[in-house]
Amino acid sequence: MAEVEGSCHCGAVHFTAAYAPTDINDCQCDHCQKRGVLWAYYTPKDVTVTGAGSSYVWGHEHTRFHFCTVCGCTTHWTAVDPKRDRMAINARLLPREAVAGASVRKSPGPR
Numbered sequence: 001m002a003e004v005e006g007s008c009h010c011g012a013v014h015f016t017a018a019y020a021p022t023d024i025n026d027c028q029c030d031h032c033q034k035r036g037v038l039w040a041y042y043t044p045k046d047v048t049v050t051g052a053g054s055s056y057v058w059g060h061e062h063t064r065f066h067f068c069t070v071c072g073c074t075t076h077w078t079a080v081d082p083k084r085d086r087m088a089i090n091a092r093l094l095p096r097e098a099v100a101g102a103s104v105r106k107s108p109g110p111r
């Protein structure tokens, strides 16, 4: 499968994923709804992120949410525990054609 590339609105944070997502999660938790994100999940070895952003950790502290400090777009999340082999990119920052074939589900998110 072909790589896909995305970036925040201003372009300061850029990422490349090894393949286009086939499944996207429209997480229904309050936090993700306020951010307006759609998550595409990967293992960290399949994603390269460049550029300077900041991050935010809250609640259960399992997940670090990254965002661009210039334009504010949420770009991705990473696991706080480096042994956890999972991360997600914000599929809203991918080209529309890269996500056109993906199914979208609505998970309730963490409680």
Ligand SMILES: [Zn+2]
Binding pocket: 008, 009, 010, 011, 012, 013, 068, 069, 070, 071, 072, 073
């Ligand atoms: Zn930006």
